[in-house]
Amino acid sequence: MPNSLASQETVSFEETLDLMRTKLTGIVPDVEIEIKAELAHKINQLKAEKNAVILGHNYMEPALFNSVPDYVGDSLELSRVSAETDADIIVFCGVQFMAETAKILNPNKTVLIPAQKAGCSLAEGISAQDVRDLKEVYPGVPVVTYINTYADVKAESDYCCTSGNAGNVVRHLLEEGHKHILFLPDEFLARNTAKEVGVDYIEPVLDAGVQTLSDTPAIIGWKARCEVHELFNVDDINNVRKQFPEASVIAHPECSPEVVEVSDYAGSTKQLIDYVQRVDAKQYLVLTECSMGDNIAAENPDKDMLRLCSFRCPYMNLITMEDTLAALEGIQYEVHLDADLIERARTPIDRMLSIR
Ligand code: SF4
Numbered sequence: 001m002p003n004s005l006a007s008q009e010t011v012s013f014e015e016t017l018d019l020m021r022t023k024l025t026g027i028v029p030d031v032e033i034e035i036k037a038e039l040a041h042k043i044n045q046l047k048a049e050k051n052a053v054i055l056g057h058n059y060m061e062p063a064l065f066n067s068v069p070d071y072v073g074d075s076l077e078l079s080r081v082s083a084e085t086d087a088d089i090i091v092f093c094g095v096q097f098m099a100e101t102a103k104i105l106n107p108n109k110t111v112l113i114p115a116q117k118a119g120c121s122l123a124e125g126i127s128a129q130d131v132r133d134l135k136e137v138y139p140g141v142p143v144v145t146y147i148n149t150y151a152d153v154k155a156e157s158d159y160c161c162t163s164g165n166a167g168n169v170v171r172h173l174l175e176e177g178h179k180h181i182l183f184l185p186d187e188f189l190a191r192n193t194a195k196e197v198g199v200d201y202i203e204p205v206l207d208a209g210v211q212t213l214s215d216t217p218a219i220i221g222w223k224a225r226c227e228v229h230e231l232f233n234v235d236d237i238n239n240v241r242k243q244f245p246e247a248s249v250i251a252h253p254e255c256s257p258e259v260v261e262v263s264d265y266a267g268s269t270k271q272l273i274d275y276v277q278r279v280d281a282k283q284y285l286v287l288t289e290c291s292m293g294d295n296i297a298a299e300n301p302d303k304d305m306l307r308l309c310s311f312r313c314p315y316m317n318l319i320t321m322e323d324t325l326a327a328l329e330g331i332q333y334e335v336h337l338d339a340d341l342i343e344r345a346r347t348p349i350d351r352m353l354s355i356r
Contacts, residue, residue: 013041016067023066023298032063039321040067046328053087054324055102057094058269059289059316062298068324069093072295074269075101075147076162080353082106091327095315096335097123100151103335104345111335114323118315122148122254125224126185131156134182134204137211138220142173143182145348146189148226151337153184155344160352163253164268166193168355174199174217183219188229190221192253192260228313229254232287237262240285240308247306248281252288259287272296276303289313 011019017037024033040063047054047068055078056069065072071081075098082090082102089110092099097120099113131143131153145157146166154160161169166183170193173181180202183190194201200218205211232255240247250272251263260266265275269292276284276296283304286293290309297305326332337345 011041011044013037016041016044020063020067024062027294027298028063036063036067036321039325043068043321043325043328046325047091050089050328051087052089052091052328053081053085054091054093055081055098057098057316058273058292058295059313060093060295060319061291061317062294064093064319064321064324065291065295066298068321074162074164076164076268077270078102079105079147079162079349083353085109089328089331091324093319093324094118095120095123095313095319097148097150099335100337100345101147101154101349103337104151104154104342104349107337107339107342110331112327112331113333113335114320114327115318116333118318120148120315121227122146122186122224123150123153126153126222128152128156130222131182131184133206134184134220134222137204137206137209138180138182138213139210141180141182141213141220142178143184144169144173145184146186147349147352149185151341151345154348155341157184157348158351160348162268162352163189164270165352165355166253167196169352170197170199170219172355179215179217180213181219183221185222185224186254187221187223187225188256189253190219191257192266194219194221195257226254228289228311229287230256231311232256232259234258234262237285237287240306244283244285244306246282247285248275248279248283249285249287250275255287263287273299276300276305289316291316 020033020037054069056072083105090102091112092102095118103111142158144159147162159169191201202218202220249263250265253266283306285306
């Protein structure tokens with residue numbers, strides 16, 4: 001989704017401040033808006049001088065999210081934008097695996113990530129060797145890896161997916177005649193996707209030799225979890241429902257199947273935003289990384305968002321406006337990947353992007 005403020009090259013500091021106040025008053029303290037508006041103005045000027053584009057994930061903090069990205073969205077939307085940009089430099093305000101995906105799609109462009117150590121518990125939860133081992137235990141079973149993985153894991157995969165298209169990718173493989181699919185690395189997304197498409201879920205086995213699978217269609221998962229989404233639990237939802245009985249509870253599918261089960265709707269960050277805009281409810285409780293609730297509130301001042309979440313992703317939190325400015329000033333930190341790795345990791349991403 002294009003961001004109206006950042007896409008205007010000639011916005012003065014005063015206009016930047018006014019626009020940020022319009023969006024952020026009540027969400028960010030005014031003194032912080034003033035400080036961040038100065039940074040935003042400098043970043044947007046530098047971005048135009050260097051023909052750079054800034055992509056901002058939905059989990060960026062509200063001041064950054066609402067001022068400097070040219071495009072904001074979830075992993076799938078930003079992958080599509082990065083595949084089509086004609087900017088010379090891509091600054092990815094998101095975590096490492098996202099910047100790697102942009103580099104894989106744009107091998108000849110300079111891709112920068114503002115914080116070098118912005119990891120992800122899902123991406124850290126599986127290695128390329130794990131995938132090779134699984135392929136030996138389940139020979140011939142296609143491998144779908146979540147976009148939240150590093151390039152070497154993608155390179156071992158047949159398809160990538162995001163939380164927005166996981167069901168479509170799995171259905172595509174089932175329609176091609178595959179009965180079993182290795183779906184890595186997020187256990188909860190795998191379980192939720194199995195339920196969505198109506199197939200069984202099988203726990204992975206690594207130490208018992210080649211596995212014989214029955215004819216029943218199934219997803220074989222892995223054991224990694226998002227350290228943020230696994231914190232949501234059914235008791236907390238029930239407590240909120242007692243206090244706000246008319247609230248609509250919407251969850252990201254990286255939450256446990258039990259949490260998704262008692263929610264009113266589950267979807268990717270884009271699908272959650274669309275739900276809030278589409279569906280009239282008295283209040284909304286969004287069960288995902290907590291900056292996104294603030295960003296939805298900024299975009300939809302007429303909607304009553306219950307801002308009760310305190311689960312901030314420690315990796316997304318490393319991406320600041322100060323570091324975004326430093327990234328553009330010093331052209332740091334550049335993502336480097338071997339050409340061979342880029343080629344191998346690109347195939348599953350292209351296959352994903354071809355599935356709507
Ligand atoms: S919110 Fe979870 S999945 Fe997203 S970057 Fe943070 S740890 Fe990874």
